[in-house]
Amino acid sequence: MPSEAALVRSRRSLLKTGAATIAFIGVGGWFASYLTDKGARPVLDKAVHLDPQAQVMLTKLADAVLDGMLPTDAVARGRTIVEVVSTADKSIAALPPHLQKEIKDLFGMLGAAPTRAMLIGQWDGWIGASREDVSSMLAGLRSSSISLRRGIYVLLRDTVASSFYADPGTWKLVGYPGPLLRGPGVEV
Amino acid sequence: MKSRKTYNGAALDKDFTLDTDVVIVGTGAGGGFAAEILTNAGLRVVMLEKGGYHTARNFSQNDAEATPMLYMDAGSQRTKDNGIVVLQGRTVGGGTTINWTTSFRTPELTLNHWVDAYGLKSFAPQAMLPHFEAVEKRLNIHTWKEAEPNANNRMVAKGCDALGYKWDLMRRNVNGCANSGLCGLGCPINAKQGMLVTTIPSALDKGAVIIYCAEATRIVHDGKRASAVEALAMDPLGQSPTGRKIRINAEHVVVAAGAIRSPALLMRSKVPDPSGLTGKRTFLHPVSIVMAKMREQIDPFHGAPQSVYSDHFWLPEGKLFGTARLGYKIQTQPLLPALLGGLLNKDSGPAAADLLKSLPFLQSTLALHRDGFDQHEKCGTVELAGTTGTVLDYPINDFLMNSLAQSTLEMMEIQFAAGAEYSLPLHLDARPLRNMTEAKAWAKEVKMEPLRMLTGSAHVMGGCQMGTDAKNSVVNEWGRHHAMENLSVIDASVFPTSIGANPQQSIYAMAFKNATALARSSTWRISPTPATKGLSTSQIAPFVFADAALGRISDAVS
Numbered sequence: 001m002p003s004e005a006a007l008v009r010s011r012r013s014l015l016k017t018g019a020a021t022i023a024f025i026g027v028g029g030w031f032a033s034y035l036t037d038k039g040a041r042p043v044l045d046k047a048v049h050l051d052p053q054a055q056v057m058l059t060k061l062a063d064a065v066l067d068g069m070l071p072t073d074a075v076a077r078g079r080t081i082v083e084v085v086s087t088a089d090k091s092i093a094a095l096p097p098h099l100q101k102e103i104k105d106l107f108g109m110l111g112a113a114p115t116r117a118m119l120i121g122q123w124d125g126w127i128g129a130s131r132e133d134v135s136s137m138l139a140g141l142r143s144s145s146i147s148l149r150r151g152i153y154v155l156l157r158d159t160v161a162s163s164f165y166a167d168p169g170t171w172k173l174v175g176y177p178g179p180l181l182r183g184p185g186v187e188v
Numbered sequence: 189m190k191s192r193k194t195y196n197g198a199a200l201d202k203d204f205t206l207d208t209d210v211v212i213v214g215t216g217a218g219g220g221f222a223a224e225i226l227t228n229a230g231l232r233v234v235m236l237e238k239g240g241y242h243t244a245r246n247f248s249q250n251d252a253e254a255t256p257m258l259y260m261d262a263g264s265q266r267t268k269d270n271g272i273v274v275l276q277g278r279t280v281g282g283g284t285t286i287n288w289t290t291s292f293r294t295p296e297l298t299l300n301h302w303v304d305a306y307g308l309k310s311f312a313p314q315a316m317l318p319h320f321e322a323v324e325k326r327l328n329i330h331t332w333k334e335a336e337p338n339a340n341n342r343m344v345a346k347g348c349d350a351l352g353y354k355w356d357l358m359r360r361n362v363n364g365c366a367n368s369g370l371c372g373l374g375c376p377i378n379a380k381q382g383m384l385v386t387t388i389p390s391a392l393d394k395g396a397v398i399i400y401c402a403e404a405t406r407i408v409h410d411g412k413r414a415s416a417v418e419a420l421a422m423d424p425l426g427q428s429p430t431g432r433k434i435r436i437n438a439e440h441v442v443v444a445a446g447a448i449r450s451p452a453l454l455m456r457s458k459v460p461d462p463s464g465l466t467g468k469r470t471f472l473h474p475v476s477i478v479m480a481k482m483r484e485q486i487d488p489f490h491g492a493p494q495s496v497y498s499d500h501f502w503l504p505e506g507k508l509f510g511t512a513r514l515g516y517k518i519q520t521q522p523l524l525p526a527l528l529g530g531l532l533n534k535d536s537g538p539a540a541a542d543l544l545k546s547l548p549f550l551q552s553t554l555a556l557h558r559d560g561f562d563q564h565e566k567c568g569t570v571e572l573a574g575t576t577g578t579v580l581d582y583p584i585n586d587f588l589m590n591s592l593a594q595s596t597l598e599m600m601e602i603q604f605a606a607g608a609e610y611s612l613p614l615h616l617d618a619r620p621l622r623n624m625t626e627a628k629a630w631a632k633e634v635k636m637e638p639l640r641m642l643t644g645s646a647h648v649m650g651g652c653q654m655g656t657d658a659k660n661s662v663v664n665e666w667g668r669h670h671a672m673e674n675l676s677v678i679d680a681s682v683f684p685t686s687i688g689a690n691p692q693q694s695i696y697a698m699a700f701k702n703a704t705a706l707a708r709s710s711t712w713r714i715s716p717t718p719a720t721k722g723l724s725t726s727q728i729a730p731f732v733f734a735d736a737a738l739g740r741i742s743d744a745v746s
Contacts, residue, residue, distance in 0.1 A: 064536060065536040065540070066541075067537040067538060068537055068538035068539075069544065091252075091256070091262070094425060094427070096262070096427045096428065097427065097428050098573070135537055139536075142616055142617075143617070147269075147638060147639045150616060151270045151639050153616075154534065154616075154639065158531060161529045161540070162252065162526055164529065165526040165528075165529035165530055166250075166530075167252075170525060170529075173544070174525050174544045174545055174547045175545065175547050175548040176489055179250075179376075180368040180369070180490055181249065181370075183245075183246075183376050184244070184245050184247075184376075185243075185245060185247065185375075185378065187243040188384070188389050
């Protein structure tokens with residue numbers, strides 16, 4: 001597994017600009033599709049954008065990012081996480097094509113060991129990752145000196161968190177009573 | 189009942205062509221306002237809008253549903269290096285459908301600077317006064333005293349009072365506001381006097397046409413005159429082209445697609461650019477945000493989002509430019525679960541859960557930075573990507589980063605003065621800070637760098653700036669393109685600096701002035717005559733539609 005310092009040295013010029021980052025992710029997405037981890041089973045019965053790899057990854061991320069908010073009962077927790085992954089799949093459909101491609105390419109790279117190691121310093125696959133493993137990986141990304149890694153942290157964190165809070169069922173957990181007005185209104 | 193011609197690009201099953209006097213690309217504060225003025229002058233107007241025609245009938249009060257419906261790129265638009273989230277409206281009415289109704293006249297210092305530095309004489313404060321008054325009357329812009337500011341805003345006033353900072357009440361473009369607070373998701377009771385409920389229905393009732401879910405891709409021209417605008421029909425969310433093409437042949441083209449896509453349309457169309465400034469000098473009013481946990485209940489989700497502001501830090505060193513940092517306006521930011529949990533909070537696990545569970549006690553203050561007044565500021569550059577894509581490059585330099593870091597500390601001081609238990613800056617290495625000693629120590633300890641110090645924008649300006657001649661600007665002070673006889677730009681992209689205040693009223697007043705001048709100009713091969721009320725359907729439908737079955741023509745009750 002390349003250390004972060006090694007990555008800084010070897011990739012400094014490539015990661016220097018956002019343009020290079022985007023190009024890098026684009027090429028990497030193609031590359032990663034040939035090298036994905038085997039054995040990931042889909043979490044969703046039907047998914048439009050997320051392949052089984054990405055579904056498993058988001059399951060693990062949701063379990064860590066939303067810890068403290070998710071039900072403690074294992075069955076209920078699992079059910080909520082599947083909902084979060086399903087919402088994430090639908091929210092990708094609401095993005096314009098260039099952002100859909102960018103996010104799917106990134107997820108593809110995070111599903112394959114070599115690109116995953118390069119991007120987030122994690123060689124091992126998502127299937128066996130514990131909540132602690134994922135939390136510690138996320139903390140590493142968040143404090144990284146490489147802006148690409150911090151950007152990946154923000155994207156992964158925001159994807160699962162916004163998918164969770166998209167559900168009005170979560171509002172009571174955070175003390176939001178909901179809108180004061182109910183629609184539908186009138187067209188002028 | 190009046191018949192309205194509204195075409196849904198998403199429903200087109202054939203390519204589609206229309207002839208008109210004026211085609212307006214975009215229906216926000218610039219395009220939407222110009223549409224009414226040009227229609228009233230007797231001109232045939234066709235509006236093109238990339239987004240859908242969403243109204244109070246289908247506005248969702250859930251931000252997770254409303255955001256993909258109403259915002260550009262489903263609210264995910266970012267600058268090239270991902271350093272700045274850039275929110276823009278993408279729906280009929282543009283930003284005026286989803287803004288928080290905050291209304292300011294363009295500050296006099298800004299207008300005087302435009303006169304002095306850019307020669308824009310018609311923007312002198314005295315000359316602009318009647319235009320500000322006219323748009324205030326049209327959109328019911330007034331100091332909002334119908335209700336007390338909500339606690340989120342009261343805390344800013346309280347903190348400012350404690351520190352001896354002057355603050356004031358906002359002016360808002362509302363009529364019968366119910367103070368529910370979800371302005372950003374589209375007003376469910378049509379109290380917000382945006383283009384969606386004012387100028388656009390008025391123009392449609394007088395015969396203007398709107399084609400929504402249609403993204404303009406090219407201005408057809410010969411280097412001197414424009415002859416048409418070509419557009420792609422889009423899916424119902426305005427995201428992906430359906431394959432159908434639209435062409436609007438017009439005597440005059442008004443570009444009003446916002447300060448990212450207006451310059452991009454000129455660039456993609458290879459409109460002559462003698463100054464080389466098309467797509468250059470884009471301003472964002474970059475925002476820093478600090479949340480605070482208060483000791484009393486705030487409910488930052490209910491009540492008018494912005495009702496109090498302070499200009500205490502607007503003019504650092506008493507100067508408009510040549511200062512060590514950017515000036516800024518202090519305002520507030522409403523908080524909803526998906527916005528707080530999905531965007532503003534950057535924690536994971538139990539720390540994130542703790543913050544979210546404090547939502548009813550959270551206050552949120554923002555600093556709106558006045559960018560683009562200094563010559564050394566490069567600000568943003570619009571770049572084309574692929575056949576329709578557009579990217580804004582806006583590097584966060586040390587000057588801006590320093591400004592964001594300082595305003596973050598100053599906002600915390602206001603929150604502590606208002607009694608905050610702790611403040612939480614929008615920074616990846618943020619932690620709850622309980623007083624200014626802790627806050628200053630934290631600011632020295634953490635790195636202030638892009639994608640660590642987080643920033644956003646809800647105001648995009650510049651990129652087609654006004655000026656005196658073709659060597660120093662893209663358009664003249666009336667919005668007319670220097671190199672093209674019949675091309676105008678009427679939106680925030682014409683501003684030569686940022687405004688230094690929420691820009692909607694500046695756009696309305698500029699649009700009022702420049703669209704009125706356009707209507708009266710001798711550009712028309714036909715002579716415009718004022719429209720009269722009560723025209724019959726046949727009289728207000730001067731077009732021969734290529735095929736009446738194309739698209740959806742809806743009849744709406746006005």
